[in-house]
Amino acid sequence: MAEVEVPAGYVPQYAMAFGAVDAPAVAVHDDNPLPVRAVRKPAASIPLTGTLAASGLAGPFVPELERSIRLTLTGDWSGTVELLRSADGAATALPLTAGGARWGRFTANANEVVADEGEAGARYYLSATLFGGTLAYRVAQ
Incomplete structure (x- = not known):
């Protein structure tokens, strides 16, 4: 696996990757999922x-x-x-x-x-x- 080094601003060989500012990009896979979660706002309906x-x-x-x-x-x-x-x-x-x-x-x-x-x-x-x-x-x- 090739590492993407800074200052590259993009990751051409990966469909999805992420990294910290001034750090290498890390590929997204089962053992390294995106660091996000779905957030759903509370219902707006009035009880x-x-x-x-x-x-x-x-x-x-x-x-x-x-x-x-x-x-x-x-x-x-x-x-x-x-x-x-x-x-x-x-x-x-x-x-x-x-x-x-x-x-x-x-x-x-x-x-x-x-x-x-x-x-x-x-x-x-x-x-x-x-x-x-x-x-x-x-x-x-």
Whole structure:
């Protein structure tokens, strides 16, 4: 392997190399990867949070694309809570499904990823049918 010496400002025989200022270039390979890592900024979406003491609908949550959506349910409550998705400005809000079965439907406290969104304009709503207690919710990325 030929070494590239300073003052050469380029590395013609390598597809990718790096080095310190005034130091020889070092080839990139499995044992010497680029000294970088992918950095992803925090999601810019605004979490949907609140409490419900009676049945109702909360939302919308406007997700950032290509990120997971996490639903957190806490409190002392009984009933059914379901995450709904709309792609037509809330004219139609449909339950989430996986393999044809309902998904994102809960009867107890939860903290889990429920969806990944890739369609611009999609909105999420939380539908709760409560029989008692107070539900605290958070839909976020």
